[in-house]
Amino acid sequence: MESLLAQLRSAVGSPAVLVDVDVTASYRRDMMPLAPCGTPLAVVLPTTAAQVQEVVRACAAAGVPIVPRGAGSGLSGAANAVEGCVVLVLTRMNAILEIDPANRLAVVEPGVVNLDLRTAVEAHGLFYPPDPSSYDWCTIGGNLATNAGGLCCVKYGVTTDSVLGVDVVLASGELLRTGRRTVKGVAGYDLTKLFVGSEGTLGVITRATLALRPLPQAPSTLVATFASTVDAGAAVTRVVREGVVPSLMEIMDRTSIRAVEQYLKTDLSAGAALLICQSDAGGEAGRRELAAVARACSEAGAELVHTTDDVSEGRDLLTTRRSVLTALEVLGAWLTDDVCVPRTRIAELITGCERISAEVGLPIAVVGHAGDGNMHPTIVYDPASEDEFARARRAFEEILGLGLELGGTITGEHGVGKIKREWLEREIGPVALGVHRAVKDALDPEGLFNPGSMFSRR
Known part of the structure; x- marks a missing residue:
């Protein structure tokens, strides 16, 4: 390897x-403690x-695997090192190369931090x-690799809904440019969406x-x-039936509420669940949206609106919603799951948990x-x-099974990574898995890009 x-x-x-094992150790894994990881040959x-090319x-010439990595904030092991990789x-590729207000777009490198771009x-x-x-x-690159979501997904969608095109280094070392700068474009396969969410397994x-939007x-x-x-x-279901699309609709269960109350030293006066909604429509339109949400909550039996x-x-x-994971750290280490269920079955998921x-x-x-049914059951335990x-x-695995039983999916935004490979096959079935493998074989015939992430080749 010299x-x-x-x-x-x-x-x-x-x-x-970087080759010093004391230094490279910090690049071995992301934030998912269950996912396996190896020792890299080097960090570049x-x-x-x-x-990159x-x-x-x-x-490729040496037959050594490559694992692309951003900031390491992932929760699926998708950026975890494999042995000798x-x-x-x-x-360090963190430049905002262009902001084009007239065409409402930005061109960025993968190392740009999400908040810095915003x-x-x-x-x-x-x-x-x-x-x-x-x-x-x-980072934006990590967001692209896992097709990350967030609190605003209910109205604005996940990462792929804001991507017009990407530059990708292929296994051959060639640079592929996908997509375009225009609002519309349907020429050829949608290669951009193929790479977004591919977890570094294809390039x-x-x-x-x-794509950018006007500031709300x-x-x-x-x-x-x-x-x-x-x-x-029931309140969530009523909001959906009303046809209201708030910019944010989040739910917290009893355990989350109690943890946040303890952490923030506040009284949320909430019983079994708390719902937080926002509307960024502004003016009378915003007031109408929240009035409809308030009516739906009251009719569903809300104690307080x-x-x-x-x-x-x-x-x-x-802040009460954003503080949940930090609040849970007071109780112990946490392990966050990521399942998405039909919005009508959110209550069943919570009671199942x-x-x-x-x-x-x-x-x-x-x-x-709650707006899109993407739930994050978080298990608290003593890592010692x-x-x-x-x-x-065991709880993590049972929650995944519960999500599928309720007609959902094993991941809404964190990705499959190295922790849910078997569950992906269970969800999509053998035919779809065969198509995944065919795409992988076509673009990465030697299997050197992030091996073992998402699914095994054979």
């Missing part, structure tokens, strides 16, 4: 090739697409919608052209509390995007206890 390391140093410079930090060609870290385009009166919970440190994204109005906020999970679920146009108060209310919690003897807090870790793993 010959390969020499080529890598020639390609990106010696300081950008390129600064240009041309350098050279690295890919050198690794090169971890290709793209965080802040930059806001100066032009524009808005980049995808907002994962880690938006203040996750390395080095640039993205992203300052949001109005509604919070509703419920004595039962069933009532909260409160609406405010005060931006500061709304921000404080949303309560049952699983009682069976495994560990707290499970359910919080999630092998028994509790085993029970947490």
Whole structure:
């Protein structure tokens, strides 16, 4: 491997090739403790697409796997190293290359932090919608690789809905440009959507052209509390039937509420569930939207419904939702699942998680995007206890099974990674899995891009 390391140093410079195991250890895995990881041969930090091409060609000639990586905020093990691989870290490719207000688009490198892009385009009166919970440190490249979502998905969709095109380094070292800068375009296969969400298994994204939207109005906020999970679920169903599409609709269960109350030292006066909605329609349109939501909550049996146009108060209310994972850290380590179910079955998922919690003897807090049914049951456990870790793993698996039983999917936004490979096959079936493998074989015939992520080749 010394010959390969020499080529890598020639390609990106010696300081950008890390081999000290004490240093490379921090690049071995993402935030998912259950996913396996190996020890990389090296960690390489390129600064240009041309350098990425050279690295890919050198690794291909040596038969060494490549695992692309962003900031490491993922929750599926998709960026975890495999034994003897090169971890290709793209965080130094962090330039916002262009903001085009007239055409409402931005061109960025993969290492740009989500929040930095959002802040930059806001100066032009524009808005980049995808907002994962880690938006203040996750990178656009990682968002693209996992097709990340966030709190605003109910109205604005997930990452792929904001991508016009990408530049991708293929297994051959060639640079592929997909998509276009126009609003419409249907020429050929939609290769852009093929690469978004592919978790680095088909190529390395080095640039993205992203669609922007006009900056929304300052949001109005509604919070509703419920004595039962069933009532909260019924409220979500009623909102959907009303035809209202709020910019945000989040749900918290009893365990989440209690953890946040303890962490923020506040009283949310909520029983079994809490619903937070926002409308960024502005003016009379926004008031009509939240009035319809308030009516739906009241008819579903809400104990309390409160609406405010005060931006500061709304921000404080949303802080309760964004603080859940941090609040749970006070109780122990957490393991976050990611299942999406039909919105009419959210209550069944929450009650099912309560049952699983009682069976495994560990707290499970359910919080999630009620507007699109994407729930994040979070298991709290003691990482020093092998028994509790085993029970947490059991709960994780049972929640995935529950999600499928309810007509849902094993992941709404975190991806499959190296932790849900068997579950992907269970969800999509052998024919679809065969198509996945055919695509992989066509674009990465030697299987060197992120091997073992999403599915096994054979």
